[in-house]
Amino acid sequence: TLIQKRWFHLAGSKESSAYLVEGFLSYLSNLSADLHKHVVNCIDINHNTVLHYAISYNNMDVANAILNTNVSNVDQSNAAGYSPLMLAALTVVPTDSNRDLLKKLFTLGNVNAKSTDSTGQTPLMLAVGHGHLETVNLLLSNARCDVNVQDADGSSALMCASEKGQANLFIFLFVVSFVVLLFHLLCCCF
Template sequence: MQHKGLKKHVCNVNHQNKAGYTPIMLAALAAVEATKDMQIVEELFGCGDVNAKASQAGQTALMLAVSHGRIDMVKALLACGADVNIQDDEGSTALMCASEHGHVEIVKLLLAQPGCNGTLQDNDGSTALSIALEAGHKDIAVLLYAHVNFSKPQSPSTPRLSRKTSPGPTRRATFD
């Protein structure tokens, strides 16, 4: 049996409930196992504003999915245009949430998005890197450090990093 799709004109998927959440935000928290159910969720994401902020705390569906480790929802939201750099009322981004909660695969996914800014600061001046270090997630900190320092395209005015000597058996490489 084939589902008939969402009735886009029946409900407003951008309407916030009394707690300030939209159906898209709530769906981002769902655990979906069946392919047909995920198709409905993706259709829902495509019908509304995936970048809307909750009226309380200003979180987006992407931030909610990230915080709860819902990588399938993160992928679906990104495919529907979720902005990785939106900041909530405290200045946190989805990348900061993933870094704090130790979601390595989600961090990798977010960093792979064009324009992902790993240097944004929250209201306390913390970055995703400092948050990962404070939470003890060294693996994530290494990913963030590499993204911030080595993923930018070189321009003529950007000094190139050079190594005067290559590490040999008696010298340790910088990142060992």
């Protein structure tokens, strides 16, 4: 549709302006709540939403504008099997300016969702595999993040760290896994 093309042109490029995106979203919201939600979540031929592109291009201002609508489906998988949350775990290095946005994204989305590609990896596994220690820490600060989820090969995030030679992440995840196990044992026994 024409609106969809305009939306991807306006908000789905490296040079997209958060100011213009916010204005367009405000206009749509005033027109129709249903249209607003539909446009925010519309997908292109590769099943990407504009949020996928904003995250991929590290355009955190546009990503924040989209998240602030409170209607964005942050768990929408693209044709490659990745949600915006997974792309953030893969590509975004936390900084002072985007840390709050990442926390919000990780809170809104399913941090234990597996990619729909053949690997079935979670955002935590993707961050571990790329050595993003601070992203791993942000994911684990979300109480719902499960360090023991396994991918299609039966590997957990701890095993991914070992396979990728990420010694610091391996030690960190080993300690976290031990604490989780200890917590479960204490809860069951007392």
